[in-house]
Amino acid sequence: MSIGLRRVIEPAGVLPQAAWKLDADPRIAPDEVRIRVQRLNLDAASYRQLAQKHAGDGAAVRAEVLEIVGTRGKMHNPVTGSGGMLIGVVDEVGPESPLAVKPGDRVATLVSLTLTPLRITDGLAGWDGLSEQVPAEGTAILFGRSVVGVLPDDLAPELALAVYDVCGAPALTDRVVRANRAATVAVLGGAGKSGSLTLAAARRAGARTKAVVLNEAERDALREAGLADEIAIADARDPVAVSEAVGEPADVTVVCVDVPGCEHGAILATAAGGTVIFFSMATSFPAAALGAEGLAADVTMLVGNGFVPGHADFAVDLLRQVPAVRALFEARIAAD
Incomplete structure (x- = not known):
């Protein structure tokens, strides 16, 4: 095989x-x-x-x-x-x-x-x-x-x-937003590589975008890029802070944060009947499943497995078509 x-x-x-x-x-x-x-x-x-x-x-x-x-x-x-x-x-x-x-x-x-x-x-x-x-x-x-x-x-x-x-993240987000006709998408870690591409994909699919970032520097970079309709600062590991930062629960919440402990905030930030997509390899899937159960949260939770047909071409096209995304990537590479 x-x-x-x-x-x-x-x-x-x-x-x-x-x-x-x-x-x-x-x-x-x-x-x-x-x-x-x-x-x-x-x-x-x-x-x-x-x-x-x-x-x-x-x-x-x-x-x-x-x-x-x-x-x-x-x-x-x-x-x-x-x-x-x-x-x-x-x-x-x-x-x-x-x-x-x-x-x-x-x-x-x-x-x-x-x-x-x-x-x-x-x-x-x-x-x-x-x-x-x-x-x-x-x-x-x-x-x-x-x-x-x-x-x-x-x-x-x-x-x-x-x-x-990170090309699987924007491609799957695009699929979920279009399939569910999602009106709002919240991205935890919106200033990172997968986060910025995911915001661009969600916006191109017709959703209103909310980003949660860790600090003022990330907020300012994302604000300059213009990829999010709303930007809030919160520690993604603090469930109540995330929920308050997102405000009105999102139809789709995407976790692009590379630290553990972000599961419950994402669940709280998602509307009943909505979808949470976990792209971070730091995600604890038992914590996500049991947390949703404990919160009586009627949400669909997806594992972002990194593969969607055509995902590489999709991400590269976003990079070419959205100069702000390319600028964020180039700045990160230069900083490294």
Whole structure:
């Protein structure tokens, strides 16, 4: 089925994402593709956890990422359970691979590093451990059921990688808003990568947008971008503060915050019969389910699984069509 079972070392019988350890041997099977790695993008929740654990010591963060990849054969943070994605150049394509790529294509993997066999060969010598984007050399393996996109010529690789990393969020938001004819969308973490794209998608789908951000700097940046009709400051971990910040409950609430403990605020901020979309890898799904039950909240809760057909093209089109989103992304990359 081209899902990578041959790469699972332990435990036996699970899929690559659930495996503790994968075989990252660069020799490919007939249905696989080998990528020459150029840059990793650690997901926000994983990088935050590592940076906080090591108190901002970049060398220690780099050492732990190398240890994780070396031990597990993939970048799969054992604390957050998340990974990220990568860009690189197609090195070899197996004769039975269904992926529409060829040697020499510069691509971004649109599947998580938690299921991608990965080998690092340069010791991450070009990375200071102080940002989510990681210059790297090595190899990665894609399966027949993997998702990959050829990088667009008009975007810098770092920019394309940042967009592809969160491209599932705006695409699913667009689908939910249109399917439910949602009038209002609240986005927790609206000033971040996934948050800004989600606001743009919701507005383009016809919804009124509300953003909840952590501080005045994020509020001012988002206000200048003009992506939200309303902006409020609140700690997304404080349920009452979030509910008060949103005001009239939203038809759709999207969680794009990379810290744990945001489930109950999102539920309180959502109208009866509405939908909550959790895109953060820091989400506790038991907390969400039991919290909704305890609050007698009649809401539909969706796991943002990162894949919607056409999601990469959708996000890149938003970036091209909404200059304010591109400006936010470029500013974040420059800051990193």
